[in-house]
Amino acid sequence: MRTNNKDLYSVLGVSRDASFEEIKASYRRLAKELHPDVNKDDPDCAEKFKELTQAYEILSDPEKRARYDRFGTDKEMADPFGGMSDIFETFFGDFFGVGQERTRRTVSFRGEDREIVVGLTYFEAINGAPNKIIEYDRYERCEKCEGKGSVSGRKVVCKVCHGTGQVTSSRRTILGNVYQTYSCPECNGKGFVIEDPCPHCRGTGRVITKTKISISIPPFTEEKKIFKVRSGGNAGSYGEEYGDLYVQIKYINDDRFIRDGYDLIYPVNISFPQAVLGTKIKYYTPDSEEDFSEYEIPSGVQPYAEFKIRGRGLPKQGGRSRGDLIIRTIIKTPTDLTDEERELYIKLAKIRGEYLEKDNLFKKIKKKIKK
Numbered sequence: 105m106r107t108n109n110k111d112l113y114s115v116l117g118v119s120r121d122a123s124f125e126e127i128k129a130s131y132r133r134l135a136k137e138l139h140p141d142v143n144k145d146d147p148d149c150a151e152k153f154k155e156l157t158q159a160y161e162i163l164s165d166p167e168k169r170a171r172y173d174r175f176g177t178d179k180e181m182a183d184p185f186g187g188m189s190d191i192f193e194t195f196f197g198d199f200f201g202v203g204q205e206r207t208r209r210t211v212s213f214r215g216e217d218r219e220i221v222v223g224l225t226y227f228e229a230i231n232g233a234p235n236k237i238i239e240y241d242r243y244e245r246c247e248k249c250e251g252k253g254s255v256s257g258r259k260v261v262c263k264v265c266h267g268t269g270q271v272t273s274s275r276r277t278i279l280g281n282v283y284q285t286y287s288c289p290e291c292n293g294k295g296f297v298i299e300d301p302c303p304h305c306r307g308t309g310r311v312i313t314k315t316k317i318s319i320s321i322p323p324f325t326e327e328k329k330i331f332k333v334r335s336g337g338n339a340g341s342y343g344e345e346y347g348d349l350y351v352q353i354k355y356i357n358d359d360r361f362i363r364d365g366y367d368l369i370y371p372v373n374i375s376f377p378q379a380v381l382g383t384k385i386k387y388y389t390p391d392s393e394e395d396f397s398e399y400e401i402p403s404g405v406q407p408y409a410e411f412k413i414r415g416r417g418l419p420k421q422g423g424r425s426r427g428d429l430i431i432r433t434i435i436k437t438p439t440d441l442t443d444e445e446r447e448l449y450i451k452l453a454k455i456r457g458e459y460l461e462k463d464n465l466f467k468k469i470k471k472k473i474k475k
């Protein structure tokens with residue numbers, strides 16, 4: 105790592121209070137003079153040209169110039185890793201970094217957040233589920249090495265990046281050497297290496313484990329609601345903190361009902377005589393898994409008539425209200441008549457003037473065809 109104590113103003117040959125125009129003019133003049141293409145025999149020139157370009161980059165930018173003026177030229181200039189902007193760092197790497205923070209890691213070891221979908225019965229959605237068990241696979245901290253990833257518990261500072269997790273390479277361009285910072289290939293950006301990896305977690309400090317947790321679902325939980333479980337996600341590598349778990353609610357269909365948004369349709373089969381005369385039916389609501397209520401269907405009900413029980417559907421508006429339960433009548437035409445029933449239907453049809461003997465009907469059609 106190089107240090108540079110040169111004053112940027114003197115590199116550009118201007119005074120500290122030089123205007124932007126003056127800096128620009130001076131840079132242009134010196135850049136022509138020092139350009140590596142015209143000074144191929146002089147290796148110092150390339151270095152000088154680079155210094156010039158970098159000095160200009162800073163002093164031509166009011167913000168960077170102000171920062172440079174504030175931090176000065178000596179000690180801060182020697183500090184290889186600085187608090188300047190990322191772009192600045194990318195381009196100038198260890199050259200002009202200014203600031204206090206010496207090491208800077210690009211890799212985070214916090215565990216990943218996780219998302220899972222959890223099925224809830226209508227009953228649970230309405231009544232709540234204070235002890236809902238959720239099972240899933242996740243990374244948990246390795247017990248054998250307490251998450252450290254190494255048998256001895258030792259981390260060795262990476263010799264390549266000296267613990268920073270980053271390396272800087274230089275590339276020659278028309279502007280001189282351009283510096284770029286990469287994640288250290290030796291330690292994959294960790295800044296340390298583990299020389300005696302734990303065999304159980306293969307040196308990562310975490311292992312995939314079947315996990316069982318219990319969460320409390322409040323009453324009137326709407327579908328798609330998301331609950332955050334702090335630290336319910338994956339364990340971090342090398343003993344670092346767990347990510348969070350996001351539990352999204354999905355309703356499990358209940359065969360007794362047809363779902364229509366927040367409303368639940370409860371289909372009920374009734375016979376012809378029941379439709380004609382009226383009847384009493386049993387119906388269920390999602391409030392209870394066993395208990396039922398009774399409803400009086402009036403006489404003369406039509407097929408697919410609907411009777412609304414307000415507020416007995418699914419939770420909505422964040423659980424502040426509920427959809428409706430709708431009883432729907434399905435009138436079943438009987439197909440398994442006994443002789444006695446058949447006689448009665450014929451009699452009924454005759455009374456209503458609706459009876460046509462099949463034979464008669466057949467003869468009439470024949471006559472029509474002959475004509």
Ligand SMILES: [Zn+2]
Binds near residue numbers: 263269288291
């Ligand atoms: Zn490294």
Ligand SMILES: [Zn+2]
Binds near residue numbers: 248252303306308
């Ligand atoms: Zn381990």
